[in-house]
Amino acid sequence: MVVPIPHPAADPAAAIYTHLEGQGFTAAQLPRLLRQTADGEPFVPLQIQPSVVNGRPDLPVTLLTRSDPVRNWDALLSANSEHRKTAFSPLISLLVTQYDPTLAIGGRLTALQEVVGRETTALRKLHTQQQADYAHTCADLTQQQRALGGQKGGLMQRLIDGAFNAAKAIQLWNLRETQALKLDSVAAALEVLAAATAAIQAAQANLQQVGARVQHARRALHEARATQRQSWVVLHDWPPDLKLDHGRIAGLLAAQISTPAAALDLLFHPPASDAACVAALQAQAATDAQQIVGNLTLIGALEWQRGAEGLASDLDVQLMFGQAVLGVCCTARSLAWAGQPQGRRTLLQLTPDGQPWFGATLDRGALRSAGSTTPGLIGFLDLTEEIAPTDLALVRAALTALAVAQMQQNNSLFVELLPQAVPGGGPPTQPLPDVPVYHSNGHGPLPAAPTAGGVTT
Amino acid sequence: MQSESITLTRYQPAGPAPLASPPVAAPAQSDTLLGGLGTFGTLTAFRTAALCVAQGTLPPLFSLDNAAGLPSAVPLPDGRRLEFPLTPQAHLYLHSPDRRTQLGEYSLLTARYAPLLRGLSVAGTYRQGGYGGGAVPLLSLIDVDLHIAAIRTHVRRALQAAARPPAAAGGVLGALADRASQPRHPLFVLLTAGVSGSCGAALAQIAGYLIRQEAGRLGLPRPTVWLLLAGPQAFQGLTPRTLVNCGATLEGLQHLARHGIDRLGIDGQAIREAAPPYDYVWLLDDPQLPGDGNRVTDAELAQFSWRVAAAARLLLQPSIRAAYLDHVANREGEQTVEWPQFGTLQLGLGGFDPALLTAQVAAELACRRADALATVLAN
Numbered sequence: 001m002v003v004p005i006p007h008p009a010a011d012p013a014a015a016i017y018t019h020l021e022g023q024g025f026t027a028a029q030l031p032r033l034l035r036q037t038a039d040g041e042p043f044v045p046l047q048i049q050p051s052v053v054n055g056r057p058d059l060p061v062t063l064l065t066r067s068d069p070v071r072n073w074d075a076l077l078s079a080n081s082e083h084r085k086t087a088f089s090p091l092i093s094l095l096v097t098q099y100d101p102t103l104a105i106g107g108r109l110t111a112l113q114e115v116v117g118r119e120t121t122a123l124r125k126l127h128t129q130q131q132a133d134y135a136h137t138c139a140d141l142t143q144q145q146r147a148l149g150g151q152k153g154g155l156m157q158r159l160i161d162g163a164f165n166a167a168k169a170i171q172l173w174n175l176r177e178t179q180a181l182k183l184d185s186v187a188a189a190l191e192v193l194a195a196a197t198a199a200i201q202a203a204q205a206n207l208q209q210v211g212a213r214v215q216h217a218r219r220a221l222h223e224a225r226a227t228q229r230q231s232w233v234v235l236h237d238w239p240p241d242l243k244l245d246h247g248r249i250a251g252l253l254a255a256q257i258s259t260p261a262a263a264l265d266l267l268f269h270p271p272a273s274d275a276a277c278v279a280a281l282q283a284q285a286a287t288d289a290q291q292i293v294g295n296l297t298l299i300g301a302l303e304w305q306r307g308a309e310g311l312a313s314d315l316d317v318q319l320m321f322g323q324a325v326l327g328v329c330c331t332a333r334s335l336a337w338a339g340q341p342q343g344r345r346t347l348l349q350l351t352p353d354g355q356p357w358f359g360a361t362l363d364r365g366a367l368r369s370a371g372s373t374t375p376g377l378i379g380f381l382d383l384t385e386e387i388a389p390t391d392l393a394l395v396r397a398a399l400t401a402l403a404v405a406q407m408q409q410n411n412s413l414f415v416e417l418l419p420q421a422v423p424g425g426g427p428p429t430q431p432l433p434d435v436p437v438y439h440s441n442g443h444g445p446l447p448a449a450p451t452a453g454g455v456t457t
Numbered sequence: 458m459q460s461e462s463i464t465l466t467r468y469q470p471a472g473p474a475p476l477a478s479p480p481v482a483a484p485a486q487s488d489t490l491l492g493g494l495g496t497f498g499t500l501t502a503f504r505t506a507a508l509c510v511a512q513g514t515l516p517p518l519f520s521l522d523n524a525a526g527l528p529s530a531v532p533l534p535d536g537r538r539l540e541f542p543l544t545p546q547a548h549l550y551l552h553s554p555d556r557r558t559q560l561g562e563y564s565l566l567t568a569r570y571a572p573l574l575r576g577l578s579v580a581g582t583y584r585q586g587g588y589g590g591g592a593v594p595l596l597s598l599i600d601v602d603l604h605i606a607a608i609r610t611h612v613r614r615a616l617q618a619a620a621r622p623p624a625a626a627g628g629v630l631g632a633l634a635d636r637a638s639q640p641r642h643p644l645f646v647l648l649t650a651g652v653s654g655s656c657g658a659a660l661a662q663i664a665g666y667l668i669r670q671e672a673g674r675l676g677l678p679r680p681t682v683w684l685l686l687a688g689p690q691a692f693q694g695l696t697p698r699t700l701v702n703c704g705a706t707l708e709g710l711q712h713l714a715r716h717g718i719d720r721l722g723i724d725g726q727a728i729r730e731a732a733p734p735y736d737y738v739w740l741l742d743d744p745q746l747p748g749d750g751n752r753v754t755d756a757e758l759a760q761f762s763w764r765v766a767a768a769a770r771l772l773l774q775p776s777i778r779a780a781y782l783d784h785v786a787n788r789e790g791e792q793t794v795e796w797p798q799f800g801t802l803q804l805g806l807g808g809f810d811p812a813l814l815t816a817q818v819a820a821e822l823a824c825r826r827a828d829a830l831a832t833v834l835a836n
Contacts, residue, residue, distance in 0.1 A: 108833075331462065335744060
């Protein structure tokens with residue numbers, strides 16, 4: 001995950017609280033959020049609705065006389081609690097990464113623990129108060145339930161006697177369900193904060209060990225980078241000819257990325273060894289680097305280069321770069337002609353998608369474009385055909401050198417090319433003169449052997 | 458005389474414009490074959506393969522050389538190394554420890570080389586080349602003749618690998634599947650060789666013919682074979698034979714382009730074809746070498762090899778060939794040169810290498826994160 005560099009806040013604790021509030025981890029929010037269904041709606045506990053049948057109250061006596069709440073929210077609270085517990089470790093990483101990067105992580109963990117501790121205290125207070133309210137409601141409801149369950153007379157008689165108040169009983173029963181839900185959700189929220197506190201404490205406990213491993217990793221990574229730079233230097237032979245400043249662009253690209261919160265997972269899952277710590281940091285960096293460079297086009301890279309060199313924005317860096325690639329890397333290496341330039345010329349401009357970037361007029365050919373299928377590169381392939389080798393100055397020099405060398409020993413590859421052969425390359429019409437050919441021991445000429453029928457070369 | 462200088466403008470769709478090549482389907486691996494001839498050609502073919510791997514493909518590859526001691530791997534920009542397939546399946550080592558004596562064992566070769574070996578002492582017959590010349594192409598041609606049967610087998614195996622998937626079921630259905638998997642389009646074969654060496658120069662004389670002949674025996678359509686010849690200026694100063702070998706190589710190729718070939722091998726099989734050896738022969742050189750004006754350095758030579766490899770990788774790409782062939786398909790007027798298949802090629806590339814940049818960004822990010830973590834964890 002790539003996280004933008006945050007603006008440091010003046011008060012880390014206040015900022016942390018603000019973030020906790022934004023994520024619903026405060027005492028005021030957490031119980032309510034734990035009571036939310038998957039649709040984001042508040043869970044509604046079972047409620048008894050008063051009803052009258054044939055002019056007489058119809059009471060669900062079995063339900064009404066339950067000694068405990070129905071508690072049909074257990075599964076919901078459990079699932080929501082687990083989700084929140086899981087979400088807290090990354091949140092801690094995010095919180096300690098953001099806000100005042102200069103503040104040491106130990107201090108930020110302490111600040112976070114304080115904020116979570118305050119919220120826990122507030123929740124406990126709320127829990128205590130809700131427990132008292134719940135107990136009071138339970139007592140009142142129990143009184144009604146006893147009245148309803150008494151042995152004296154029937155239901156109607158008890159209603160007439162006034163010992164049992166149906167409306168009140170229903171109200172108390174419904175209130176007990178509602179209060180029990182809130183109480184349970186606060187208890188679940190306390191569990192979540194307890195897990196968060198444990199995670200923070202674990203991170204604090206791991207701080208020293210992870211700190212030592214990161215120090216080692218830091219040295220190892222810097223050494224690895226230095227070694228890699230050496231190999232990159234060795235690899236300067238790799239195409240292309242005209243390279244953008246990879247090191248500079250890499251530095252600029254890397255500077256755009258802050259330390260991801262995921263890096264602080266090391267605090268919650270301490271690496272087993274120094275090597276594992278290095279590997280974890282390298283793996284994260286490799287993933288992010290692939291994403292960054294995968295989205296980088298040559299035009300984008302040229303803009304980074306422009307920025308790095310402080311070039312004016314109205315300078316056509318694409319054209320400038322293309323002209324340099326063509327001139328410095330391609331046509332400057334063209335072979336010299338023995339006389340006037342010859343042949344038919346095709347200049348292919350190679351662009352990532354095959355679409356032309358440039359136009360030009362050629363004397364003896366045309367400029368066309370083709371896709372190089374190589375992201376990040378443009379190029380020019382300059383092909384001239386329909387020429388004789390002797391059109392080239394260098395080939396003429398080579399043939400001259402061959403002619404001179406022939407005076408000392410034969411270098412031609414086919415008999416027909418020997419001076420004795422018939423001009424034009426046909427088979428020799430005269431027997432070839434004896435030539436000093438020797439066995440490997442250096443003695444005696446090889447016996448003459450008949451040429452195979454039809455074999456001339 | 459130098460080529461004309463070209464001034465680029467930004468492409469304006471409304472004006473006279475270069476044409477974009479028609480879209481070409483991604484190259485199927487079975488449609489191409491890459492071959493390295495001689496030490497320089499082999500190294501360059503391996504480097505071409507490395508560049509292809511960096512692009513996520515690897516064409517079928519074969520190589521032939523009579524010099525031992527090739528490196529075993531080539532580094533990739535992301536830090537990995539591509540192992541050279543110096544296995545008998547991919548690379549054929551034309552080992553002739555005593556070529557002069559071996560030559561005497563075959564009357565056919567004795568007669569062929571008697572006039573050609575004029576002026577060459579026995580000791581001179583044992584000169585070895587490697588990476589830019591030094592030996593005599595004629596001597597390597599003896600090695601080629603001595604190993605012609607093995608070369609044929611090697612070429613045939615490479616063609617089979619390029620023409621169809623390696624895993625074929627046995628039996629009648631397998632045979633039918635084999636036939637069904639024959640390519641509908643001819644193979645494109647690209648060979649790389651140094652023009653100033655010995656083995657690459659010798660192999661270049663007959664490789665094109667052998668490839669076409671063996672393809673015909675396998676029932677494959679006549680392949681298109683291009684030869685990419687590197688040098689000679691890029692090998693300048695390595696040996697006194699740089700220009701001489703170049704002259705001999707081009708002289709031989711020109712002779713074959715004019716007269717075709719009729720050559721019997723010691724395996725009893727003849728190469729007979731009244732055609733030029735290649736559909737195209739491209740000469741790629743770097744006249745700016747050597748940097749000091751006298752002798753190319755190892756670094757310059759390696760850089761040049763990568764340059765040739767980059768050009769070879771592009772030529773293996775069907776869209777590039779299509780764009781080029783589309784342009785030259787309709788020639789105007791008569792061809793006046795005697796060797797129309799000969800041309801020069803030059804490549805310039807610019808930009809960034811994604812693999813290299815990714816590696817650098819990753820290293821930079823890892824360091825920065827370790828720095829940041831170390832700072833915040835310090836207290």
